[in-house]
Amino acid sequence: MAVFAVLTPSYHVSEPKATALVYSYCRRNNPSSRARWRNKCSPITCCSRRAGERARKEKTYYELLGVSVEANVQEIKESYRKLQKKYHPDIAGQQSHEYTLMLNEAYKVLMREDLRKDYDAYIGQTRVHFGRNTSGFGYSSWKGPLRPQALFVDENACIGCRECVHHAGNTFVMDETTGCARVKVQYGDNDQNIEVSVDSCPVNCIHWVDREELPVLEFLIQPQPKKGYGVFGGGWERPANVFMAAKALNKQLQQQAESNQRTTQSTVEEETPAQAEARANATMKIKMERFSGIWNFFKQLF
């Protein structure tokens, strides 16, 4: 139940436990101004960062609360209350203490827009804010747990052969308006059928992409209305190379996030010292890995 990501041994089998521990210590120093430690630690940090990040993805705050990355405040609230009613120590007994702590932490972060942005940036999630005209249509859903890789159909290349739909009908669907296939449900079929359908594509337009890139790619591949000038222009368009476009957009979003961070820092004065401090602590915590895991580690030791 309350397994902290840093120390989940089953996940990073190749990494010794201690490395992960040191990793979090080093991370903990990084936000502070003391650079000499950072330098000392950097080799370990480098080699274990990937492990840490992979491990962390086991359960994000979103997954913990059982909401989608784009969930609004109301959905998060409802889900949090539902979970609390099941797992709060008043109801489930003392053993659910750790789990409730995590729920509280997740809730606190996701309920505050500035903390949530920081967290999104940290876990590499992009909430697709920019598409006000996207009604969620065309975005694939997930069957089962989230996995690091996702399927994506480059509709620019798709010739509409229906091979993939034939082999894995629960995963792919034909979009009759564009005449292209697209992913409806990630991992909607078993792995073997998916493998076959990917291989069967005559133009190799089905790609395995990182999960974080998926929302951006799926957003970009949708035809967007083109600005028209009188009789010229108009109609629909989409980037010719969706992967390049995604890269550019990601960069743009990152810059946006950074500037957001800067603006949130400048508005700190409006808060009371206690609030600012609480927020500072929370931000710190997000950045430095979940240190609380160490306490569990200690408890196991002694």
Added chain:
Amino acid sequence: MAEPAYTVASDSETTGEEKSSSPFPEIAIGIDIGTSQCSIAFWNGSQVELMKNTRNQKMMRSYVTFKDEIPSGGVSNQLSHEHEMLSGAAIFNVKRLIGRVDTDPVVHASKSLPFLVQTLDIGVRPFIAALVNNVWRSTTPEEVLAIFLVELRAMAETQLKRPIRSAVLTIPVSFSRFQVTRIERACAMAGLHILRLMPEPTAVALLYAQQQQQTVHENMGSGSEKIALIFNMGAGYCDVAVTATAGGVSQIKALAGSAIGGEDLLQNMMHHLMPNSESLFSSHGMNEIKSMALLRVATQDAIHKLSSQNSVQINVDLGTGSKVSKMVTREEFEEVNRKIFEKCETIISQCLHDAKVDTEDLTDVILLGGCSYIPKVRDLVRGICKKEELYKGMNPLEAAVCGAALEGAVTSGISDPFGNLDLLTIQATPLGIGVRADGNNFVPIIPRNTTMPARRDLVFTTVRDNQTEALIIVYEGEGEKVEDNHLLGYFKITGIPPSPKGVPEINVCMDIDASNVLRVLVGVILPGSQHPAIPVMEVRLPTVDDGHGWCAEALHRAYGSTLALETVQKKI
């Protein structure tokens, strides 16, 4: 120094909390110990029911008389006259005295009570005594409370025909954890296990959640989120909470409170009627006690009357040749207590601010407690909350105890087929908790209004080269300097490997569980090391044994900054 980590273990870890161990779990009762009145409620299987004593009273006066060999409390005892309680033989208002040291202004305000409250202003427990056969019999607030709780428990056991072992108690928001330990001790003396301690408005919030849940069931509608402000002002304390309720879950967004109440209103009025009353009564002679009692009863009566009429005539003969004969208007009463009412307004505004709630977001404003009958209190609450109508669904004197009984049933694992117990309160910490660091500053680790259970940590470091020991002094409160906060305890970490100052990382982690138990864990790490330098130390707080206000001062004098800490992470 390679000792195993030692833990100051809690006794509640092994007892209690064991759910579904028996097919018929014991249902904890709810007890509301008020400054002036007490009540017990229990879950009778389908709803909350208030217990009545042999004289058919739901509300019992909170006092204990030491007249005979065996002290007796207000549960069963019948007072021949109100004046008997004011004869000096009875101790009351203990809720205002419990866990306070003699430098506390609240203790000083109690000095004009008929029984003896003496202070030496050195930060120790005040001398409290009852007059028995012209001798001052010393007692403690814990003892008085325990005697009273024994009576309450006996009454509940007779009526429910089963042994009562666990209870949910309500406490004021402004109670420090040290005061809570005093309540716990009194309960232990009375043989009661405390399942939960709830701030009074939190208990009310749970009752509100149940009422809202029921209305939703009746209307078959979807339960939208309702935000309520709860203002509870009794004889001793004033508490405010803002809660967000939906689907039977009540989330406390903010709490605020202060030790002001009807007792202060009464004393201000007494002072107004007789400006030299304090000096007159300080000698505590038989005659003075008698006149004090007469004045007290007359003033109390006048305040009650002023709730319904605009002016009242007070005529009281104090017996010692002095007479008080005065006409008091409601405006006069409000002017005399202007500061108290202003303080109430401040508490409400602060609570709304902390909860980040605007007045237009408030669905309901719930006004409770004995002082809720005072027109000025009603007006000020309505004024700040910009609400014409106050919530009507609750009895102002019974709501807290009903909430406590609900929590008792929920936490005991009882489920109700009609969903009446499908409830939960998510509590918040009423006060910040932190340690002394960066000189004489209080550095909060768990800030106020943090959702419980909570766990936070902060990294500190040493202030001197080769500092091998550090003193962790834990405080609770909101003040910037440690002196302004309550001392909860202290312990030393030893065996820090000698290193330049600022190098060892001392991580102080605080953990509060749902039953409000505070644990402090301290780990020391040297940079580059893969393991903690010394065993992690875990201590359950508070550790201070008695209200020793001088304790921190003595520590400071003895050690200065030699064992001090400073924060590593600079705040934004």
